[in-house]
Amino acid sequence: MKISNTKDSVEYNLNTLIFQNSIPFEEVFCHSEFDSKDLKGSGIQMKESFREKLIELNKLTEKRYKINSGYRTIRHNRRVGGVTHSNHLKGLAVDISIRNSADRYRIIWAALQVGFTQIGIGKTFIHIGLDHNNNKTPRIWLY
Numbered sequence: 001m002k003i004s005n006t007k008d009s010v011e012y013n014l015n016t017l018i019f020q021n022s023i024p025f026e027e028v029f030c031h032s033e034f035d036s037k038d039l040k041g042s043g044i045q046m047k048e049s050f051r052e053k054l055i056e057l058n059k060l061t062e063k064r065y066k067i068n069s070g071y072r073t074i075r076h077n078r079r080v081g082g083v084t085h086s087n088h089l090k091g092l093a094v095d096i097s098i099r100n101s102a103d104r105y106r107i108i109w110a111a112l113q114v115g116f117t118q119i120g121i122g123k124t125f126i127h128i129g130l131d132h133n134n135n136k137t138p139r140i141w142l143y
């Protein structure tokens with residue numbers, strides 16, 4: 001009985017600690033920033049694991065970047081020419097707007113630190129994504 005209580009209390013403290021150290025997503029980003037352009041409120045579909053990493057990335061870059069594209073409905077993904085199995089459809093990718101090569105470096109560096117495994121480099125944006133099942137090889141591609 002005593003051992004079980006101790007274990008519970010350790011787990012409780014650990015959860016409290018994790019909670020206190022994490023910043024709620026809402027304080028860093030608005031869900032609407034991630035809305036599919038054709039569906040208001042859909043930004044909420046971004047996966048929790050992805051959101052946590054995005055907050056980490058934001059902390060590392062110490063700069064707020066504009067999100068060009070977050071969650072996408074199938075219709076919107078088709079319209080913008082996204083690939084059929086795009087991680088945008090799963091709430092596991094964003095395109096971050098960049099203005100110059102220093103931004104590009106900073107985001108790629110931070111994305112790798114944080115553990116994003118799917119990175120696409122465009123002239124004016126960086127796609128950062130996660131593979132849901134972790135069965136895709138980490139990769140970087142160009143547009």
Ligand SMILES: [Zn+2]
Pocket residue numbers: 069088093094095120127128
């Ligand atoms: Zn993208």
